[in-house]
Amino acid sequence: MYQMAKIIAQAYSNSPKPHKIMLFTLSVITLAITFWQPIIILSDDQEVKITSQELQIKSNIIIPNKDQIKSDKNKLNSLDSNNSEQLPDEGVINEKGIVSTEAYIISYNDNLTGVLTQYSLDINDIIALSNQYQDLRNLKVGQTLSWELNKDGRLQTLKWIISQRETRIFTRQGKSTKFNEEKQIRRGVWSDVVIQGKINNNFTFSAVNAGLTYNEAHEVSKALQWQIDLRKLKSGDKFSILLSREIIDGHSKQSRLLGVYILTNGKNYYAFRAQNGHYYDSEANSLEQEFLRYPTANIFKVSSPFSLRRINPVTGRISPHQGVDFSMPVGTPILAVGDGEVIVSKYSIAAGNFIAIRHSPQYTTRYMHLCKLLVKPGQKVKKGDRIGLSGNTGRTTGAHLHYELWFNQHAVNPLVANLPYTSRLTGKERQLFLAFVKENKLKLNIN
Template sequence: MQQLVRTIALAYSNLPRPHRVMLGSLTVVTLAVAVWRPFVYHPEQNPVVKNIELDTAQLRSLLPEASEPIDQPAPEDDIPQDEIDQKVAGEEGVHEYVVSTGDTLSSILTQYGIDMSDVSVLAQQNNELRNLKIGQQLSWTLNDAGELQRLTWEMSRRETRTYDRTANGFKATVQTQQGEWRNSVLTGKLDGSFLGSAKAAGLSTAEINSVIKALQWQLDFRKLKKGDQFSVLMSREQLDGKSEQSQLLGVRMRSNGKDYYAIRAEDGKFYDRQASGLARGFMRFPTIKQFRVSSNFNPRRLNPVTGRIAPHKGVDFAMPVGTPVLAVGDGEVMIAKPSGPAGNYVAIRHGRQYMTRYMHLKKLLVKPGQKVKRGDRIALSGNTGRSTGPHLHFEMWINQQAVNPVTAKLPRSEGLSGKDRSDYLATVKEVIPQLQLD
């Protein structure tokens, strides 16, 4: 064997240099191919599975970017309530909306976080819902899972359609009222609270709530004084001698010698005697410039660890610590203090239907009870409380229901114009003489 090796080596060394290089290269390649064996996967073999447990922090790093823990609880503080906030019997959990220009069933319901799949099924099974008209009222309830349970559509004062969730979608029922509508004027003078005085004048709790909503931007009902007067024009449906339903047509309130009016237009909204809007306009964002959204509104968000619903009732804006935070509308500061996981926290009530909340603030610039205007500085943004990065958590609530601040239909203060204004002013001429005070 050794003789053979010596003979090969001698022959190799006697070859010209180019031949030796070529032969050596071929030898190396041949040895490499002989040694390398690619892995071949055989499906019939059982794979080895290994479960790797991740803690909450590790799992969080795999989720879409956000600024606060996914199990972030809401502040424990409830907004201070008074007797004017009380709900009508059977109204708890019911959400209401008056159809406005440009509204569709989808745009209305999705801003409240209702799943688009429910909206699609409802619209596909009931084509008439594609023909909503300005001034009509929608109301709905949700089940415990946050899904649409019932939708009620008041098409007119005489016809109401109800859509109830079933195993196969939504079942529609139609209710037609056959009563006679009559107008009546109710007057009163404050002797104690407005609620008690209005009931003494013959108004129901639902009718009182409608009066408060109509005048909410002009008056603070908690500050009315003894001797203040009011006159209310109601249209009531009478059936077999009983009042089945009612609609507020106009109201006049005299407080400290000044008269305040709100009169209903065909669009279902209330305006003053000159057809000017009563609502105060809102800004869309609570900052001078728009910042990146780091976590979206999602009332049905699931906690990936527990599998339970952990609602995110607002929007997170990623912004540097110390960014000025602005009130999005005129209102009164209800809360301004540290609040555990929410950090430094401000809540502002706008009228009687709207509320905004601002969390994780660095510094508070307002105090409870303080009146603020749209655009006023109320705080500096921060990273306080349970937060994984500098950001502002911003919420908007309408009728005690959280809505998506980015898509919600915000009140606007413009008045009527053109034919709508002419028709309204004709109505004013009929309503005002009826709103007499004692």
């Protein structure tokens, strides 16, 4: 058998090309005839007649009769015309004709248009919604968008879950491209908590380790900024902090500082928050101080205003002028605009003799081009104290005082900036505050 196949293969390979084509064609035709079975298509009025012998030979082939064919045709027609036989809509479209809700969690670089268009929502609806409510252009990572379509496949409702506290729902007005907005705000449960600890390394680190958030620790620093610089607390100093926190789903969502107690170097420092939002000591004395608007006893002419794009009169270049220049005679007394500590008192090539005073972690003032320095670094000063005499030292074009006010490490215009002020409690407001202190001061006792 093997030899015969080998001989046939050699003969085929040695045959001329036309012979090879003819042999291949004949082989294909032979196979087709072998496996081909005829299919007879009958008209409706023809009958199929098969003998019992033929039925036995072709027992694996079932040919329907005339009545069966008509019955099947009727069933197909009824399937097309009767929707009840098709797949049901349950779970896809609800009773109101609204398609089931889609949801998406915002990730990096996502925006409203990019999110909704990938789900084939109508771009006109997206643009109309974004233009009507521009807050939707500021989506944050972790927020959730969910939406429903109407029976026409158009956006019907968009839900924007901003946080556990806030949700906004935008609903289409009829068939227009305008949407109504509904804001839903969850209210938590407020409860008081006292957090105590000791200073280890620095206040912020110690407070956070004890259970405060960074924002809460910063608020404590603001409350005491005119009394004590918390950056100078030493290891072993103690603190006790009274907070009111709003709890939602077991988590604190916002808080309000009610009272603070600091024990350092054997001294007690208290701060309590009044209903007006300002802080006072345990005897209702304001912990805030007022600043002088001008660093001189008299008001002098402004020779160069605060500007971030001023042409420097010495260099001729555009550069920020981060303070105000007052034209005044040499030797005019310069005053500290508020209580604080002198952190700089020296000579500089550009500023001449100049002084910097830190009034609190937020506020710093600087005084330049003085002819004489009257204070030293580390010295404590009071509002209105003389700190120097005006002059014409450093890089100047004439005698003047350059005065700067810095807030949170940013220069601000000292002539228009909101300056700290003292808010006083009187009458019933004072009585309510003292009653609050009496009730809560015991909670701050350090064990």
